[in-house]
Structure formats: structure tokens, C-alpha cells
Amino acid sequence: MSVAETTQFSGVAGRVLWGTMSLRSLLTGVLLGLTIFISNWVLIVAHAASFTTPFNHILFAFVVARFVLNGQFGEWEGSVFSGAGGSWVDVLQVGIRYLVLNFVWLLPLIFAGLHPDMGPAMMTQKMIVLGALYIIASILTPPLMLIVSVSADNFADLFTAQHWKDLFSGRLVDLFAIYATYTGGMAMAVLLSAPTVIIAFAINFRFGAVVGSVALCFLLGMSLDLLGRLCGFFALGDLTTPEAASPEVALSPAGASPQAGPATPAQPTTPSPRPIAGPSNLATASVTGAPMAAGAAPPISSPKKPPLMNANEHVEQIMARFSRDPVAATSALEELRTSYAPCPQVTAALCLCHSRTGETDEALRLAGEALPLAFERGHSFIAVDIFKALRAHVAKLDLNREQILIIAGAAATKGDLSTAGEAYSMILVKDAGEIRAVKGLLQVAERVLREKNNPEVALRIYRFLEQKCSGSPLAEDISRGIAQAERRLAGTATPA
Secondary structure, rough: OOOOEEEEEEEEHHHHHHHOOHHHHHHHHHHHHHHHHHHHHHHHHHOHHHHHHHHHHHHHHHHHHHHHHHHHOOOOOOOOOOOOOOOOHHHHHHHHHHHHHHHHHHHHHHHHOOOOOHHHHHHHHHHHHHHHHHHHHHHHHHHHHHHHHHOOOOEEEEEEEEHHHHHOOOHHHHHHHHHHHHHHHHHHHHHHHHHHHHHHHHHHHHHHHHHHHHHHHHHHHHHHHHEEEEEEEOOOOEEEEOOOOOOEEOOOOOOOOOEEEOOOOOOOOOOOOOOOOOOHHHHHHHOOOOOOOOOOOOOOOHHHHHOOOOHHHHHHHHHOOOOHHHHHHHHHHHHHHOOOOOOOHHHHHHHHHHHHHHOOOHHHHHHHHHHHHHHHHHOOHHHHHHHHHHHHHHHHHHHOHHHHHHHHHHHHHOHHHHHHHEEEEEEEEHOEEEEHHHHHHHHHHHHHOOOOOOOHHHHHHHHHHHHOOOOOOHHHHHHHHHHHHHHHHHOOOOOO
């Protein structure tokens, strides 16, 4: 007799579907539609129409990779520009893995005779069979390929049986939920859009074409967002909770005792976000140490802690209170850190709190936890904040050259030229031949001169470069910068 059970993912799928029915999906679809239209037109004009299909597949792969990463890191809603799941380098890696897995089943069909540009004249029995296989594979394989791609640490994992087993063993119900939610959600979106398009065509053909194009863009953006985000949440892991748990038992976060009956909503000064699951989250209770209600069945498994959704929002709300009540703000962050999976935003905020209160040793310890997470997930701005807060003790952060370059580049992007210059200078003090640091510090000096209109500071930077990097291939640029800064100081600078 099978044991009926529900999973947290069952509720996640519905919320993800609702979140994709938004203007963000329309924005994604419009941008993607324009990109496809312009690029395909250019390829056709250049007599390279055969490249349009591969180009479109590659474009779709990288867009859906952005959404699957954001879903894996707990973002419920967001456009294609959201970087919650990591940098575009991470997107590139996942997209390439996804394309590689797709070629595994596509190449045999191509070798068997399938051609993307085949027309009615080529509709033989063989072509019909190959075309049908292509359509079926195009529908059934994307969720599997996306989940495997975003969960893999390297290309070898893509073809490792154990990796596939770890992902899908015991989770066929959740996998089916992805297919059902995706196909059903898209079918319902089409049905809801159809009346508006039909009425628009009834009024005027051109007006109908415009409305139809907008609807098509919305459906395109929604489809990639929904598919990617569903697969991303699936990749979080098995979050199974037993069906037998009483829905009337409410557990407060991080170790509070259960209370029978409807819980009276608390009103904390800083609201604590809830895990993904509903009020019967006994699995979370087993992780955080909260006692279980009497008579409740023990959890089937002890899943990892749930991710903190909208981490930036929660951290910003807490840090806004720090100047008024640093103790309460620190305690609120500690509660988030205890209740949820490792989150670079939370750990970094705690690091900054301890640094501001003079607890340098604790701040350095937390920095040692936050920085690897920040670099791994592409949150370079978080690394900048830690570097800036602990600049007097930066030697104890054990940062390597590549990490310092990332921090310097991110600081320059933020407009924090002082921190960027300090980071680049650190590298050049040890290795004056690091050309990337020379270029970066040159750009800092140029921006100080141009944007900050501070020739004195710019000249000091150029002089430092002249002293440390006299043999650099960029020595001529350094000399030119010195001359320009000196002219500015002398009041004889010529307009740019």
C-alpha cells in the first residue's frame, strides 16, 4: 500500500505560475521578440537563413538559464534582468550545459535525416516520424535538461548516472507537477488571451495584429519564465513533508513551540519571512529544533533548510533599523541565518553589523563565510561592502588575486572609485606586471579626473602607476594621464 504524501514543491508550483502572469513576462517577451525579429531579419538578408533556427535555440537557452538560476536561489518573481541567481557568467555556464544535453538527443535525429528547413515536398514517412520525435522530445526533455544543468557542478555531472539519480529519485510527483503546471498554465494563458485578440481583429485588422503581437510576446516571456523558475525551485532539493501532519499546528520560526488551534498573528518589529512550506512544516521543525506536536507522524526525511526568499528586501528592512537599535537588528539577522539556508546577503549584513560595533574578530569570521558564497553566486557587490568595511584588516580575508580583481571591478561599476583604486593598488604592490590591475587603475584615474573633476587625486594615482609600472606596455598612457592631470591643476586644461 503506497503512502500518500504531499510536498512543499506542490505549493511552490502554483505560486510560481501566478508570479509569471505579470508585466515582467511581457517585458521579457517584448525584448526577446524584438531580438529574434531583428537578428533573424539580418540573417535572412545576409543569405544565412539556415542559421536562424540554431540562433533562436541558443537565445532561448540563455534566457531560460537566467530564470532557472533565479528560481534555484529562491526568487519568486523577476524579469530577465534580475541577477538573484548569479552573474551572466553563471548563466552562460548553465546555458552551455543545457545546449550540450539537447544536442545529445538532437544530433542522432539530424544524422538520421531530420532537417530544420524541410518543406512539404520532403514529407516522406521517415520525415514524419523524425519530425514527430523532434516535437515530442522538444516538449518532454527541457525540464529534465534544465534541472540537470543547473544542479551540475561541472560537465562530467551531466553524464553521471548518480547525479541524475540524486536529482529525480523519489521525486516523480514533483517532476510531473512541472509538466502539468507548465502545459496547463500556458494553455490557460492562451485561452485567457484569445478573446481580447479576437475582439481586436473584429474591430480592425491592424489593431488586431498589434494586440496579437503583444499577446504573443507575453506568452513567450511567460513560457520561459515559468519553465525556468519551476525547474529552478525543483533543483532546490527534496522538501517532503508528511500528509499526516495536522494543519492546525502552527510553528513559529526557529524553535518556537507549537500551539494548537489557529495561531494569533504576531506583529514583530521586523517581520521574519516564512519558509516555503505551509503551517504544517514539521520538516523545518526537525532542522531548527522545534518540538513536534503530540501524535504527529515523524517527518519522512530531514531536508535542507529552505532558501530565504527575497533576501535583499528582508536584509534592507533590518539594516534600516541598525542605527536606532543595533542589538535588535543583529538578533533579527541571526534568526534568519539560523532558520534558512546559507545566504550571502544575510551573512554579509551580520559581518557589517559586527564591524560597525567594533567586534572585528566576529566580523572577520563572518566575512570568511560570506565571501565564498558571494563569489560563488556572483554577488560581487556584497564582496565590495565587506572589503570596504574591513579594509584595515583586509590581509586577514585571504583574498586571492582574481577575487580582488572582481572586487575592484564591481566597486568601479558602483562608482566607488576609492575602493576600486585601493583594490587595484593592492595587486600592483605585489605584482606590478598584472596588466589587468594597471588597466583598471588607469580607468579609475581617468574617471576621477573626468567625473569627479579632481586632478590632484588623479595625479597621485598616475604617479603611483609611474613609480610601480614604469616598464608596463601602458607606460605611454600613464605619461599622457600625468600630463593631462598637470594641465588641469595648472588651470590650462583643454576641453575633452
